[in-house]
Every structure is written in C-alpha cells, then in structure tokens.
Amino acid sequence: MSKEGNRQNTGYVTLDVSYLIRRILRTAFVTVMCAIIVGIGVYIVLDTYMQETYTANINLTVLARDNNSGKQTEYNVNAAVTRNVNVLNSDTLKEKMKKFEAAKGIEGTVAAAQIPGTNLISLSATADTAEHSLRLLKAATESYPELAEYFESGYVVKNMNSFSADNIVKNQPQILQYALLAVVFVLMAGVGLTVLITMFSDKIYSREQGENLLDMDILGVLYRVKKRKGQKGLLVSDALTDPAFIEGMDRLTTHFQQKMDHRGFKIVTVSSIHENEGKTTLAVNLALNLVERGKRVALIEGDLRKPSLTKILEKNVPEGTSVSDLLEGKAELSEVMDRSEKYKGLICLWQKKSVPEADRLLESEQMKKLLQAFRNHTDYVIIDTSPIGIVRDTEILAGLSDAVVLSIRQSEERAAALNDVTDILEEAGTTVIGGVINMAYGKDNSRKRSRYGKYYYDHGNRKNEGK
Structure with missing residues (x-):
C-alpha cells in the first residue's frame, strides 16, 4: 500500500457505533463531574442573585360609552381591547408611572394581556415586595385614563375588582430547574464533543x-x-x-x-x-x-x-x-x-x-x-x-x-x-x-x-x- 494512496485519505471520517459508545463511557465520569460542578455553580449564583418576586393582578373590562350597536360588535370590541392593551404595555405609560408619587424609585414590570374570547384585560405588576407590586399596579391604573383620552373616545376601561392583598402572588425563583437545565446542557455538550472528537480523530x-x-x-x-x-x-x-x-x-x-x-x-x-x-x-x-x-x-x-x-x-x-x-x-x-x-x-x-x-x-x-x-x-x-x-x-x-x-x-x-x-x-x-x-x-x-x-x-x- 503506497504512502501516496493512504495520505489521500487523511480526511477520512468514519463512525463506528460500538467504538463511539466505548469512548462516551470512557469519558462519562469526567463529563458527569463537570455537569455536577456546573449545576452546583449555577444553583449558588442564582440563589445569590435571584430574589423572590411578587405579582399583583387586577382585571379590567372594556365597555362602550353608549348603547351604539356598532360599538358592541365583537370585531369592534376586540379592536378596542387590543388598543388598550398596547397602551398599557407602552413605554409612554411607563414614563408616566415614574411621575406617580407612590411608585417613585420602585423597580418592576407591568404587563397587560387580553383574556381570550372576552372583553377583559388582565393587568399585572411584578416587584421585589408585595407592597411595591401593589403600588406599581395602582400607578398603572391611575396613570392610564389620562393617556386613554388621546386615542379612545368610544370605549371606557373600568376596574372589575378592587386592589387587594388576595390578588398578590408570591413568585418562587426556579433555581433548581435552571440548575438542572445547566446539568443537562453540559452532559449533552460533553457527549456531543466526544462524538465530534471521535469522528475526526485519527487514533487507530x-x-x-x-x-x-x-x-x-x-x-x-x-x-x-x-x-x-x-x-x-x-x-x-x-x-x-x-x-x-x-x-x-x-x-x-x-x-x-x-x-x-x-x-x-x-x-x-x-x-x-x-x-x-x-x-x-x-x-x-x-x-x-x-x-x-x-x-x-x-x-x-x-x-x-x-x-x-x-x-x-x-x-x-x-x-x-x-x-x-x-x-x-x-x-x-x-x-x-x-x-x-x-x-x-x-x-x-x-x-x-x-x-x-x-x-x-x-x-x-x-x-x-x-x-x-x-x-x-x-x-x-x-x-x-x-x-x-x-x-x-x-x-x-x-x-x-x-x-x-x-x-x-x-x-x-x-x-x-x-x-x-x-x-x-x-x-x-x-x-x-x-x-x-x-x-x-x-x-x-x-x-x-x-x-x-x-x-x-x-x-x-x-x-x-x-x-
């Protein structure tokens, strides 16, 4: 067998399943240990920096200002709900909320979404404490009517329920789930890397x-x-x-x-x-x-x-x-x-x-x-x-x-x-x-x-x- 003939095959790639399995098993201990270490590290970091949050929620309803039958059609109502949801999620509302005295200095998020098949909007505010989440929610609802005057004349948005601690939910950070995902990712990466190295290695x-x-x-x-x-x-x-x-x-x-x-x-x-x-x-x-x-x-x-x-x-x-x-x-x-x-x-x-x-x-x-x-x-x-x-x-x-x-x-x-x-x-x-x-x-x-x-x-x- 000539040298030239063999060296033309230096790009030869093959995959022997039994050999590949042996290589994966051979590196399994190192891969598993790396995955465990990464998982523990992710858990510690997230546990340090991810804090519990609280979400306050209120339902809003969109109603026509009068009994005009055209305004009460499903299409028009849905369109009105969509407009109001967009405003509630807008940066303009967030800027206006910053001027609200009770919400100054509070970090958090406000999100609105239509409840499917209805004229209802679910408005929620999330912050680091229950009190802060409730303040953000009040700031959003009280700041919104002023904006609504510029784009909405035929419909009105009303609160369906009052602000209450019963509508506040404590959010537990999913630290363990994220750590397990990190472990799975490292395991998959280790196996994938082993497969690639094996396929392109020239060890006989x-x-x-x-x-x-x-x-x-x-x-x-x-x-x-x-x-x-x-x-x-x-x-x-x-x-x-x-x-x-x-x-x-x-x-x-x-x-x-x-x-x-x-x-x-x-x-x-x-x-x-x-x-x-x-x-x-x-x-x-x-x-x-x-x-x-x-x-x-x-x-x-x-x-x-x-x-x-x-x-x-x-x-x-x-x-x-x-x-x-x-x-x-x-x-x-x-x-x-x-x-x-x-x-x-x-x-x-x-x-x-x-x-x-x-x-x-x-x-x-x-x-x-x-x-x-x-x-x-x-x-x-x-x-x-x-x-x-x-x-x-x-x-x-x-x-x-x-x-x-x-x-x-x-x-x-x-x-x-x-x-x-x-x-x-x-x-x-x-x-x-x-x-x-x-x-x-x-x-x-x-x-x-x-x-x-x-x-x-x-x-x-x-x-x-x-x-």
Missing part, C-alpha cells in the same frame, strides 16, 4: 480505519481476552489461553508469513511507539506460531534497557549468557544461544538485566555478524525491541532488519504519528510490512472479556514489559 481503532489512514497494511487485529487463573503469560502454546486469541494469532501469522516470504525477508523487528502496546507478546507468539508450523526461528531480546522476554517465557538466565555478554565479547554465540526443549526449532537469545549504552552495542559489528549467522541458519529471526518513541535502539535494529512490524494499541496511537514512524524506519533502510491492532474490542470479541491490558501486565509484567 479499527482495521478499516487503519487501512484508510496508515502508510502500512494491517496484518491483523488481536482482541482483548481474559487472563485465566494460573497463567503467567499469554502464549498460543498454553492450553489456558483463550481460543479467540489463538485463532487471531494464527490468522496474523499466516498474513505475516506471506508478506515475509513474498519479499524474501527473514529478519523482522517487532516494536511499537510507546510502552504497554503488546509488542513483546506479539513477538513471542509470532515465533511460537511459526515454530508450530515447522519453521526454525531465532527469537532475540533486542531491548537491552528493559528486557522482558524472560518474564513472559519464565526463563531464568544464567550469568554471562546474555545478548550483551556476546556483543561485548565476553561470551561465545554457543554459550548465549538457548535451544528450546519445549519448542522444537526455537532458539532464544536472552538478556538478564538492563545495560547502559545499549545503542552502542546494537550498532556494533558483532551484532551484524550475529544477525547474518542466524539469517544463514534459520527461517526467521524475530527481534523484540524497545519502543520507538523512547530511544533510538529500534532505529538501529530496524536498519539491520529486513522488515518491521508495529504493535498498535487500539485507540492509543494517532495515524499521523504512525506514518511519521514508518517514514523514519524506512529511511533507516527497512520495510514496514504492517501493523497489528492490539488489545482491541470488537465484533469478534463476542464474550464480555476483561481487559487484555490488565491480564497482559499483571504480576510485574506491567512495570517491565515496556513494549
């Missing part, structure tokens, strides 16, 4: 997406499986290992083998951008699967800073038999090679402990001779290395290898970063034959499995895997 989460965005093929997808009691490592040779993982590794190995054999490659480096992406388990199981197919395989510990092959394969390495001892000239190849009795055809080169200046050893002539020797006498050489994004050791080993396979933890690595790493590795003189989406959720994961990552790094592996 599926085979289809990877094939559209990456400058490499996707060799396979390894789904999360549950660690079973008594297991020390996730191995295809272990009867306790979930069959789904074994089947996934088998398909992956077939694809890997076809890629390698088609190009005549023998030496492959297995790496990742960051730690805890499953590369060591991938390297080991590739080797074991190839051995099961009758191939001769050399599995080499290339991470001299944080070796982990011994952890997953439970190997106790004697002093003086590590890869670093060979590269430093302290041991012979025959002393370092460990021909497995359990896995016929598998040769392992271990590293007991971390060494300083690992890059100097890896780029030595001795390392080149070692790889050439295994190229001549084995079918495949698999090197487990340190993460690419941490030290330059992987670049050195990649330059000595025919191919590189990258382990990509689902939803953790961006396509842009993976494409940059691909360029770096190929500039070092190797070929990135593909990536493996690791620790994935998906349709093949039919059972509700526990997190592969938890399984993968339990009992000390998490600290020392570094892959």
